[in-house]
Amino acid sequence: xxxxxxxxxxxxxxxxxxxxxxxxxxxxxxxxxxxxxxxxxxxxxxxxxxxxxxxxxxxxxxxxxxxxxxxxxxxxxxxxxxxxxxxxxxxxxxxxxxxxxxxxxxxxxxxxxxxxxxxxxxxxxxxxxxxxxxxxxxxxxxxxxxxxxxxxxxxxxxxxxxxxxxxxxxxxxxxxxxxxxxxxxxxxxxxxxxxxxxxxxxxxxxxxxxxxxxxxxxxxxxxxxxxxxxxxxxxxxxxxxxxxxxxxxxxxxxxxxxxxxxxxxxxxxxxxxxxxxxxxxxxxxxxxxxxxxxxxxxxxxxxxxxxxxxxxxxxxxxxxxxxxxxxxxxxxxxxxxxxxxxxxxxxxxxxxxxxxxxxxxxxxxxxxxxxxxxxxxxxxxxxxxxxxxxxxxxxxxxxxxxxxxxxxxxxxxxxxxxxxxxxxxxxxxxxxxxxxxxxxxxxxxxxxxxxxxxxxxxxxxxxxxxxxxxxxxxxxxxxxxxxx
Numbered sequence: 001x002x003x004x005x006x007x008x009x010x011x012x013x014x015x016x017x018x019x020x021x022x023x024x025x026x027x028x029x030x031x032x033x034x035x036x037x038x039x040x041x042x043x044x045x046x047x048x049x050x051x052x053x054x055x056x057x058x059x060x061x062x063x064x065x066x067x068x069x070x071x072x073x074x075x076x077x078x079x080x081x082x083x084x085x086x087x088x089x090x091x092x093x094x095x096x097x098x099x100x101x102x103x104x105x106x107x108x109x110x111x112x113x114x115x116x117x118x119x120x121x122x123x124x125x126x127x128x129x130x131x132x133x134x135x136x137x138x139x140x141x142x143x144x145x146x147x148x149x150x151x152x153x154x155x156x157x158x159x160x161x162x163x164x165x166x167x168x169x170x171x172x173x174x175x176x177x178x179x180x181x182x183x184x185x186x187x188x189x190x191x192x193x194x195x196x197x198x199x200x201x202x203x204x205x206x207x208x209x210x211x212x213x214x215x216x217x218x219x220x221x222x223x224x225x226x227x228x229x230x231x232x233x234x235x236x237x238x239x240x241x242x243x244x245x246x247x248x249x250x251x252x253x254x255x256x257x258x259x260x261x262x263x264x265x266x267x268x269x270x271x272x273x274x275x276x277x278x279x280x281x282x283x284x285x286x287x288x289x290x291x292x293x294x295x296x297x298x299x300x301x302x303x304x305x306x307x308x309x310x311x312x313x314x315x316x317x318x319x320x321x322x323x324x325x326x327x328x329x330x331x332x333x334x335x336x337x338x339x340x341x342x343x344x345x346x347x348x349x350x351x352x353x354x355x356x357x358x359x360x361x362x363x364x365x366x367x368x369x370x371x372x373x374x375x376x377x378x379x380x381x382x383x384x385x386x387x388x389x390x391x392x393x394x395x396x397x398x399x400x401x402x403x404x405x406x407x408x409x410x411x412x413x414x415x416x417x418x419x420x421x422x423x424x425x426x427x428x429x430x431x432x433x434x435x436x437x438x439x440x441x442x443x444x445x446x447x448x449x450x451x452x453x454x455x456x457x458x459x460x461x462x463x464x465x466x467x468x469x470x471x472x473x474x475x476x477x478x479x480x481x482x483x484x
Contacts, residue, residue: 050094440456
């Protein structure tokens with residue numbers, strides 16, 4: 001591995017962020033002792049500059065634009081411009097609090113913009129096996145809805161935990177480290193996501209140095225929303241790893257859902273600032289700010305480790321267990337809801353989810369493609385089957401990725417030396433040529449920008465496309481058997 005590929009953007013963003021933060025803090029100390037706005041979302045006795053998001057966002061943008069290894073395509077361009085829009089929205093909100101309806105509306109516009117630029121889901125992994133393709137007709141609608149809810153919710157969830165010094169920056173840093181390592185796994189194999197994650201990590205390390213208790217500067221609305229935004233879009237980029245990110249950020253997400261329920265029950269806006277959040281509850285129990293930070297860091301790091309070392313169903317079980325732990329904390333703090341009621345509620349939810357998952361265990365595609373399970377060395381891959389010339393020409397072109405255990409199977413009427421190319425591809429592939437269920441030729445780690453034709457040296461009646469890194473990761477070789 002070429003570590004300089006990731007160290008350069010990380011250190012460049014770190015240095016730029018440190019420089020900007022020092023300037024911002026100096027400016028704030030010289031011209032103002034208050035940020036012009038009081039809020040019950042923070043516990044600080046005096047106003048502290050809330051413009052840490054300026055340094056976070058600008059250092060990240062500069063590091064990305066200066067990196068020579070990144071190709072600024074439409075999706076990444078959408079993320080960069082989306083970040084600038086968040087900066088504008090957040091700074092305005094920090095100067096003059098924007099009512100929640102307008103803030104939600106502008107967040108929705110930002111998500112629409114990045115969606116149009118190509119940041120969206122194309123499939124959802126079923127934890128019980130297989131995937132639901134979001135690639136045609138209603139699939140696009142569901143993909144848009146899931147992407148929109150995911151990005152907006154994570155932006156606000158991270159914004160809401162920014163009430164204690166160091167929490168949002170530390171949780172965000174652990175989350176982006178998890179995504180970094182995830183992007184380098186063989187089944188994902190997306191170095192560009194690793195570069196972006198490294199640049200973001202550098203910005204966060206610098207910010208956390210000045211934001212940990214006692215904080216010299218706060219992230220502000222722009223910074224906290226930006227942290228949630230980057231984590232959300234990189235989870236989509238990294239092979240639709242929303243489940244992994246959901247588990248890593250389980251504590252702030254569960255906290256947000258709990259507080260939304262409480263606010264709804266109380267008849268107030270779900271976006272109203274208050275002290276119902278977990279970190280405030282712990283503070284009322286006598287926990288110090290440092291202890292609360294360490295609690296968030298420990299739980300987040302633990303579930304991040306679990307998320308990186310488990311499969312889909314295991315992630316679901318882990319998320320369930322983390323949910324129980326967090327809810328128990330709420331029960332201990334509130335002492336108003338009986339534990340029996342919570343257990344019954346969770347049990348009913350788990351039974352419902354497992355029932356839906358079991359019924360939908362087979363894989364479906366909105367594009368109408370038949371799905372088969374391909375077994376290679378006791379590893380199951382769910383492959384969309386294409387046999388018409390029109391669908392073969394399109395292949396996986398235009399998609400941003402497929403799930404780690406998915407692929408596309410080309411079935412030919414006659415055996416021949418079938419040639420392939422990477423037209424319109426956006427992610428790398430491993431390609432297996434198969435004759436009578438035996439692998440006869442392999443092309444590995446084919447880049448999406450490859451110009452030319454891939455010609456096998458043997459006849460084949462099937463061709464299977466998988467994520468790049470799969471062949472090396474599983475030790476697949478010519479002569480191995482593929483059963484369907």
